[in-house]
Amino acid sequence: MTAITAGAVMALREKTGLPMMECKKALTESNGDEEKAILWLRENGKVKQLNRTDRTTEFGRVGIYTDGDKGAMVEFKCESAPVTQLEEFISLADDLAKVLAENPSITTAEELLAQPSNVKAGSTLGDLKDDMFNRIREVFNVGRMIRVEGSTGGYSHNSSTVSGVLVEVEGDNAAAVRDVAMHVAAMSPSVLSKDDIDPALVEKERAILKAAAMNEDSSKPENIIDKMVEGRLRNYYAQVALLEQPFVKEPKQTVAQYAKDNGVTIKNFTHWVIGDDAPAAEEGAEG
Template identity: 35%
Template structure:
């Protein structure tokens, strides 16, 4: 029997997009001959994924999973919205989220290498198998994890099509020794706020320095010509207004516009029976930041009808 190395398996996987275990089997079946292994996979219908890997995947689902004091949000993309309604795809996203929360995983590459329950191989293999079965390109785009030593992870999914699956997913970390039922209610409300208000950071210290500098430059240019000491005060005042717009703790709370989110959290201490600290949040909106290709559906149908597609 040929000596099948990890490098050979990796090479075949990159060439075909097939799952790791399928690649290993193909190499064993063909005595380590890469080209023969490619043909073996093609005959088995397992190399379809490679043909679809260059297609833009901007649809799909965001999945949220919470276990105890840990929570994750993941985004798995597909090419079309139709796939989001596919039960197999939904099960894939939900299982990936469960694997991520079980392992506390917040790195995409590491998550892809985690064992996929109920199947032979890793999460990456499960995705490749789904591509081959469903017939669309799919990608595990990102994952975020939050945890607290004591407290709750609030969660909310907007436009949910199933439990924990939808178009926008949010998790919020609240640390407190207080009543967990009250905390969970607060966590869900804040998660709903995050989904609606889309803050950039928890507080001013969490904002990207480049973003802050850009905002300062805008304020300076808008007020060019004013004396330096006046301009400094304008920039300082403008930044305070900006923080109220983009930082979670300073945003007006959507459930009570008379207070900020930070004030609502502080006031919750009385209801839960202990101080409450808002430690962080993660918000994923499906496809944000992905450049989508505009398709001319009518032209595609016409081309297909004339035998050109």
């Protein structure tokens, strides 16, 4: 009898979306021949449609879990918008985040999916994903993942734009941290503080502002023009740097001041938007 390798089982799983044990059984019954294994699965009602490489997962949700001393965020993707509203899809997205938060050794989607589920005893996260595929006939993928040690808060936005935010802080005020996470989702800052902005971009903006100021009134001394430019640069900082932005719930104070008044210091944030292949914000320096 032909030996069934783990690679062969994984390849069949990728094509059929079925659990590993089902794939291994099919290969065993077919003496390791993949095409015969697929035929065996179809004849036995195990799979109705093969995965196609052109099936894209452009929709999804961001599962978030925080518990005071750690947090995690997982992007869980599917093929259509209606599926993102299913209770089982939402539950699995959140379960993925919780399991990741509780297991610091996990570094890949495969390792995460191999873990036991918190919501269905005796099943792995991968089993639940495969079960949804077999019933709903959509491809599901785990996308980006992040885990943070330390005090965190998060917010998942699931209306016109689907996104998730994880904020790392020093201090203990869950409501305030959630407010900051909601602010990030609404305002989409690029970096944490103005010190994190690429100096080349700052110089480019400074040159543009200086030219504009001189066009307004070329008779003004250069030192006055320079002061005007530095003042206007603050508006630029407020567009891209979280700590410099006016807080959405109280625009008279910055996000940094709001956090300080509520006993927290914002250390980092991560903002993902479903459909954006790269994170919408990079982790910044402490501020």
